[in-house]
Amino acid sequence: MPFQKHLDGLINKGKAKLKEFTGDQNQPPAQNQYPQQQYQQPGHYQQHQYQQPNQYQQPQPQQGYGVPPPIPYGSRPGGAQQQQGPNVYWQAAFNPQTPVNQIFEQETGDHGWGNNESQNYTSEPQNSFFTPDNKLVIRGIVQTSAPSNKYTSARLITHQKLDRQRGCLSAVVSAPCAPGIWPAFWLLPKKPFAWPTDGEVDIFESWNGDCVNHSCLHWGHFNGEDSQKHRVVDTPIPSMAHQAQVMAFAWDQPEDGRGGRMVWYINGGVVMKADIPPGTRRLSEWNVILNVAMGGNVCGGKLPGDGQYDFVVHELKLMDEPLGGWNQFGADWQRGREGKTM
Numbered sequence: 001m002p003f004q005k006h007l008d009g010l011i012n013k014g015k016a017k018l019k020e021f022t023g024d025q026n027q028p029p030a031q032n033q034y035p036q037q038q039y040q041q042p043g044h045y046q047q048h049q050y051q052q053p054n055q056y057q058q059p060q061p062q063q064g065y066g067v068p069p070p071i072p073y074g075s076r077p078g079g080a081q082q083q084q085g086p087n088v089y090w091q092a093a094f095n096p097q098t099p100v101n102q103i104f105e106q107e108t109g110d111h112g113w114g115n116n117e118s119q120n121y122t123s124e125p126q127n128s129f130f131t132p133d134n135k136l137v138i139r140g141i142v143q144t145s146a147p148s149n150k151y152t153s154a155r156l157i158t159h160q161k162l163d164r165q166r167g168c169l170s171a172v173v174s175a176p177c178a179p180g181i182w183p184a185f186w187l188l189p190k191k192p193f194a195w196p197t198d199g200e201v202d203i204f205e206s207w208n209g210d211c212v213n214h215s216c217l218h219w220g221h222f223n224g225e226d227s228q229k230h231r232v233v234d235t236p237i238p239s240m241a242h243q244a245q246v247m248a249f250a251w252d253q254p255e256d257g258r259g260g261r262m263v264w265y266i267n268g269g270v271v272m273k274a275d276i277p278p279g280t281r282r283l284s285e286w287n288v289i290l291n292v293a294m295g296g297n298v299c300g301g302k303l304p305g306d307g308q309y310d311f312v313v314h315e316l317k318l319m320d321e322p323l324g325g326w327n328q329f330g331a332d333w334q335r336g337r338e339g340k341t342m
Helices: 003-022 224-229 325-335
Strands: 088-091 104-107 128-130 136-142 151-153 155-161 166-174 181-189 200-205 212-218 230-236 245-252 261-266 269-275 286-294 307-319
Touching: 136 286, 151 286, 166 181, 166 200, 181 307, 200 245, 212 261, 212 269, 230 269, 245 325, 261 325, 269 325, 286 307
Parallel strands: none
Antiparallel strands: 088 307, 104 155, 128 136, 136 151, 136 307, 155 286, 166 245, 166 307, 181 200, 181 286, 200 212, 212 230, 245 261, 261 269
């Protein structure tokens, strides 16, 4: 995307975030447990709609929707004892008997969110809920014939912070891929904060059904002179539309909160690295955000058609270290690449 277009988008995004946060200093559960989720789509169902377990249609190609690909770390000799994975110090429990707001803050509003987006974020159970098979669904609903709330969705922020000077955040997600749809899994400092000075990390975001992930880092000041302080790596993921992906982010920051290193991963492979920028908020104070946006500048003004668009989170957890440990992290850092300027 041309630089000026990216910069315009960042300027719009910054204005809204500064206004929003400085002032504070992109199937329904079974057995009618959530009656409001029995939304009947005006047209045909979108192919990416979440399916209940008893209706699950597993496609034959590749490994099947909802099954994450294997992590490509080296196999061990036959008979060798398998090592335990990293210690998990927090994991979101997607229990259908638990209210979503017990784990997440449900941000609401229809003010465009800095990018002229069309959706109204709600706290209604039809837009965010836990399924009987323990998944989180963030559902964008489009009903253009409705007198109001034609575009509704959810934006969730974990009550849990990263809470460590170093660690690894991992999520297994199945993303909706369609024009005008922008699902995201990302990080911002605990409110109140200043954007982009305090920083932003985007682990997964894709828009307009292009099946490309955009790993991003934002920091610095909100002006054109700091355009070098917005970095991105674009990674095509052809299987995104029909297969779950493992998205991860690892960080290692000194106790004084100054400097450090970050690495982004997709399905166990390194896609981006960055130094922790000076002046950003200590990473232990950051929260996780999950949302589905619709339309706006990033989507080039495209709007989704009538239907339901499900962003399914199969797993969300924080670990003491990335897969392979901190020695592997060091090696990943050496072979990783820095993002290009936006």
